[in-house]
Amino acid sequence: MSSTQRKILNIFAFRRIIIPVAIGLAVIIYMIIRDISKGNLSGLNWTWNAAFYFFCSLLMLVLRDVGYIYRIRLLTDKALNWRKSFQVIMLWEFASSVTPSVVGGSAFAIFILAKEKLGAGRSTAIVIVTALLDELFYLIMLPLVFLIAGFDRLAIVSNKIHMFGYSVGTMGIFYMGYAFISILALLLAYGVLINPAGFGWLLDKLTNIPFLKRFKRDARMMGNQVIETSVELKDKPVKYWAKAFGATVISWTARFWLVNFLIMAFAGTMGWADNMLVYARQLMMWVIMLISPTPGGSGIAEYFFPIFLREFIKGPQGDLSTIVALFWRLMTYYPYLVLGALILPLWLRRVYLGRKLIRFRKTR
Numbered sequence: 001m002s003s004t005q006r007k008i009l010n011i012f013a014f015r016r017i018i019i020p021v022a023i024g025l026a027v028i029i030y031m032i033i034r035d036i037s038k039g040n041l042s043g044l045n046w047t048w049n050a051a052f053y054f055f056c057s058l059l060m061l062v063l064r065d066v067g068y069i070y071r072i073r074l075l076t077d078k079a080l081n082w083r084k085s086f087q088v089i090m091l092w093e094f095a096s097s098v099t100p101s102v103v104g105g106s107a108f109a110i111f112i113l114a115k116e117k118l119g120a121g122r123s124t125a126i127v128i129v130t131a132l133l134d135e136l137f138y139l140i141m142l143p144l145v146f147l148i149a150g151f152d153r154l155a156i157v158s159n160k161i162h163m164f165g166y167s168v169g170t171m172g173i174f175y176m177g178y179a180f181i182s183i184l185a186l187l188l189a190y191g192v193l194i195n196p197a198g199f200g201w202l203l204d205k206l207t208n209i210p211f212l213k214r215f216k217r218d219a220r221m222m223g224n225q226v227i228e229t230s231v232e233l234k235d236k237p238v239k240y241w242a243k244a245f246g247a248t249v250i251s252w253t254a255r256f257w258l259v260n261f262l263i264m265a266f267a268g269t270m271g272w273a274d275n276m277l278v279y280a281r282q283l284m285m286w287v288i289m290l291i292s293p294t295p296g297g298s299g300i301a302e303y304f305f306p307i308f309l310r311e312f313i314k315g316p317q318g319d320l321s322t323i324v325a326l327f328w329r330l331m332t333y334y335p336y337l338v339l340g341a342l343i344l345p346l347w348l349r350r351v352y353l354g355r356k357l358i359r360f361r362k363t364r
Helices: 003-012 014-038 048-075 082-098 106-118 120-149 170-194 196-206 210-233 238-267 272-290 300-312 321-332 334-363
Strands: 161-163 166-168
Touching: 048 082, 048 120, 048 238, 048 321, 082 106, 082 334, 106 120, 106 334, 120 170, 120 210, 120 238, 120 272, 170 196, 170 210, 170 272, 196 210, 238 272, 238 300, 238 321, 272 300, 300 321, 321 334
Parallel strands: none
Antiparallel strands: 161 166
């Protein structure tokens, strides 16, 4: 195993798992201790209606992963079967859970796809396309949902966060994050779909700026990757893109609506207007999680969840936002840490030991 492979697989070290778990649980425990007097949790009334909505939230969790698995199978032109696609997605989710959200699991995703015999260029193309599809979904869906939910109820008022000598509110962080995603998505779309050579030239010129010169090597590598991606995708039909974007819409919609159903399980049924507003608030919260410096947004996600959604999670027992945040993370974050640890040995045995056995049999 090469040093690069060891470095990538080091992502799965135990210390990588325990850090985000400790951060997330510490924030949740602090919030429960702080908020426990606001709601009598012993008075929770678990009805058949609540059980139905909880089941719907579990269904959304399954639908989210099925969409991702179908998309990776589609983007690889079915070179991966369903079992391999499942393993790739679970390991990708794990890598995203133990690396800072601003970094993500893209480097590891390229590595595991290459180990699935897809080649470095094709693997890079697939990862770039998934990022582009995710960002395009966000750029299209956010203004659409905002329009439906109504802009007048979207503003969030919270304590300001002090960064680099400046005070920034929740809405300020959201606007900065959305601007960053917009610029990144437009640049990727331009490079992959319109002018890959021009994209590479632009990156090279930008890294001539003195304080960006140290990124020149990485920028040239990215420019080459985008050119390879464009070559890989230039002959793909419209149907291919429609299916890939459709799977993206299903996965991300299920990701967000899981929270809607979870809220209704604990706090009661919401009307259409409130459901759309919860959806819109999650789109805003996701931007902040995306630029989080902590692994998988741990701590940040638990902290901001009540800020964005508390007004919708006040049942007869009082404020239940902290307990709902705990269930949300238990369903959408921690399972991938467990699944990643379980699937990794199976995947390693298949891509390394399996190939060695094949070579040994051929030489006999």
